[in-house]
Amino acid sequence: MSKSDLKINSKIPEGQLAEKWTNYKTHQKLVNPANKRRLDVIVVGTGLAGASAAASLAELGFKVKNFTIQDSPRRAHSIAAQGGINAAKNYPNDGDSVYRLFYDTIKGGDYRAREANVYRLAEVSNSIIDQCVAQGVPFAREYGGLLDNRSFGGAQVSRTFYARGQTGQQLLLGAYQALMRQVHNGGVELHTRTELVDIVIVDGKARGIIARDLVTGKLHRHFGHAVVLATGGYGNTFFLSTNAMGSNGSAAIKAYHKGALFANPCYAQIHPTCIPVHGEFQSKLTLMSESLRNDGRIWVPKKKEDAEAIRAGRLKPTQIAEDDRDYYLERRYPAFGNLVPRDVASRAAKERCDAGFGVNATGLAVYLDFKEAIERLGRKVIEERYGNLFQMYEKITDENPYETPMMIYPAIHYTMGGIWVDYELQTTIPGLFCCGEANFSDHGANRLGASALMQGLADGYFVLPYTIQNYLADDIRTPRMDPDKQPEFAEAEAGVTKRFEKLLAIKGARSVDSIHKELGIIMWDFVGMARNKDGLKQAVEKIDAIRKEFWTNVRIPGNTDGMNVELEKASRLADFIEIGSLMARDAYNREESCGGHFREEYQTEEGEALRQDDKFSYVSCWKYAGDGQEPELVKEPLDYEFVKRAQRNYK
C-alpha cells in the first residue's frame, strides 16, 4: 500500500454518545448457530482478554483454538493485578454513573482516547461485575452481604471492586474456569506452551498462524476464519518492569510487520508504587498495589541533610519528626493528595529524588508510610486490607512495613499504546482483531488504576463476541482451509525457519539477557519518565547500535529441536528492539506532554504536563515500511464531540 492509499476508518457508529453501542448492536450482522459451528476463530493469549474472548466465543458456538506460551492458561500475567476493577454501579450512592466513569477515564487519559470507545467501556463495566459474581469470584463484601467498594487514583468516587489484594487472580481464574468448561465441552482446543511466531495472510485477510511448540521445538500451522490477538503489553522492552518474565510484544510486532498499525507506542505507564531496584542482577520489579495509596502517605525528608543521613544509613525514617517530613503529594495536590493519577505521582517522586531528597542507599526511593493509618484504624484493619502486600514486601526487602515506612519508586508497568484497532477491535488487516492491553484503544495517554482489568474483560466478554460476528457474517461461505495445501502457510513457515536459523548462526559472545539489559537502560534513561528531543534522537541511534550488536554478537546455545529457552528469549528480544525503536520515534514526534508521555520541553510553570491540542490531538499510527526503512506515520484525528478538553487538574 502506498502512502496515499491508507485511510484510517475508526468506524464509530452514528448517534449520541450513549446510543452508539446500542445502535451498533441493533444494526450489526450476526451469524446463525448452524454457521457458527463452521467458523474457526484463533485466540492468542489466555489472560483476561484472551480467556474471556475464547470462552465467550465458544459458548456462542464458534470453534475456538486458544494458545498460550505458559504451561496453563491460568498463568497469564493478568493474574498479578492486585488492586481491583472499576465499574459504574454506584452501589455506595456517592454520585457515580456511566458518564462519570467515562469522563474520568477520558480525563485520566489526558484527552488522547476515543470518546466512543471509552463510553462503551464504561457502559459494559457493570455487566462485568455481574458476570464475575455469577462465576463465583469471591469479591470483598460488607457485613450485610453486599459487595464492597474502595477508592482508587484519579477518581472522587468509590467504584473499585476487589478481592483482597488478588483481584486480577480471581478475575482471571473466573475467566480461566469458563474457558476450561469450554475445553471440556469441546468448544475450545487449547494449546499450552505454544507461541505464535507468525500470522498468515491469505488474499489480504488474516487466516491463521504459525505456532512453535515450545517443548518439541516443532512449528505447526493453524487455520482460522479470524485471528484474535490478546497478547498483552510490551513493558518488558525496558527489561526491568513489573511485567512477568515471559510477557512480550512479539505478536504485536508480527502483526505490525504484516501491515497492522502500531498506535501510540510511546504511551507507557510508569507505576509509582514499586519496590526499588536492589542490584544489577535484578530480574524484575515488584509492584505494590496502588490501593496502598488509600491509606499510606507518601513523603521524603524536608531537609536535604536528613535525606543524606538516611542514604548513608546514619538515620532511620522513624526518627524524622513530623514537621521535618514533606508529604509532597498532599502539598502539591490538596484535592487528590496521595490519590493523584499514576503518571502525576510517578513524576512527583522523580522530581523529589532528582532534587536530592530521595531515600534508600541509591537515593532513588520515597517513603509510603502507614503509621497514621495504623493509629487511626488499628493494625487489624490494615492487616485485613493489605496483609498479603505487606507480607510480600517483607519477604523481598526484609523490612516490616507495620513498623517502618515502605520504600517505593516508579517502574514501567503497563503500555497504553499497542496495535491500532477500530471500534470493532479490528486491525487494518481484515480478520485480525486485537483485545486487551495489546490494543491501543481505551486509555489514551494514561490508564487509571483498576481500569486494565475492566478493559480486558470488557473486550473479551462483551465487545469482541459481538463485533467479530459483523466480520464473520460475510465469511460463512468460506470453507475451512487445509493449511498444508495453502502456499501462504508454507511460505510463512519457511520465513520463520529461516529467521531461527539466522539467529542460531550468529554464535556471538553475548547472552540475550546482557543485550536486553543494555536496551532497558537506554529505554529508562531516554524514553522513560521524562523525555526530551535530544535524548530521544540519541535513543534512536543507540537502539540502532543495539540492533546491530544483537544480530552480530548474540550467543544462543542449542538448536531448534526441542526446548530452547534462550532461542525463545532471543526471538522476543529482536522484537523488543523494534518496539523500543518505535517508542523512541513516536516520543520524538510527539512534541507535547500528555499522560504517561512527558516531554521536558512542554510543561507548565508548576511542572505539569502541557498538551498541544492544536498540533497533536491525534493517534500516531506507525506503518511498517520494510527492514531498515523509516516507518510511515499515519494520523487518526481525535475529535472531541462531547467532552470539552481541559488541562488536567488534580489540585
Added chain:
Amino acid sequence: MDKTINLTLKVWRQNGPREKGHFETYQVKNISVDSSFLEMLDILNEQLISENKEPVAFDHDCREGICGMCSLYINGRPHGPDDDVTTCQLHMRRFKDGDTVTIEPWRAKAFPVIKDLMVNRSAFDEIIAAGGYVSVSTGGVPDGNAIPIPKPDADEAMDAAACIGCGACVAACKNASAMLFLSAKVSQLALLPQGRVEAKRRAIAMVNKMNELGFGACTNTRACEAECPKSVSISHIARLNREFLKASFAS
C-alpha cells in the same frame, strides 16, 4: 555494599520425560543475599551460557508469587526453606556462605518431567475442566448484588480461592495426592450460593478425574498444608469429603 555468599549447587538435569536424569554440581560465587533464588539461577545460567553449555530449564514467570509457574524442590522442601512463599519470593538471605543447595523438580507420577526442573502440570487443568467452575455462560446473569453472601462465607471462599495451582501440595505429599488443590476449588464454589447449585456434581467429577490422572489418595499427613505457599487449609479437604459423601449417598 551488599553481603554476598558462595554456594555449591546440586541441580537435577534431565533431557526429557523418558530420559534418565542425574545431578550436576555447579559453583556460584558472589551472590547478593538480596537476590531472589531465581535470580541466583539466572546467574548460574549466564555462567553456563558463557561456557557454551546448555542452561538449566526451570519454570517461572511473574516472579512475585502469584502466577504459580515456579516450582522447585529445594533442600528437600517444595519452594525451599522459607514459609508461605513461592520459590520466586525466596531470597538468598535464607542461605549461608558455603552451603550446598540441592535443587530438584516436583516429583509425582501425574507431573512428568519435561526437561531438567520443568514438569508438566496440565493434570491440574484437566481437574478444573472436569468441573471446577460454575456453569454459567457470558451474559444474562443477575445483578451482582442480587444475592447477598454472608461476609464470613465470602472470606472463607477467598481463603480457598487463593490457591495458585503451583503443585507444591502434590510434591510435598508422600502419596502425591492433589486433594488440597482440588478441595480448595470445590470448597470455594460450595461456599458461594452461585456455586452451591452444582456442588455435589462438581465434587464427584473432580475427584474421579483426579483418580484417573494418577494422583494418590489423601491420608491426612498434612504435609500439603505445611508447604502450601498460600497457606490453604486442609479444612477444605474435610468440606470436599462431606460434599463427596453426600453426593455418593444421593446417587
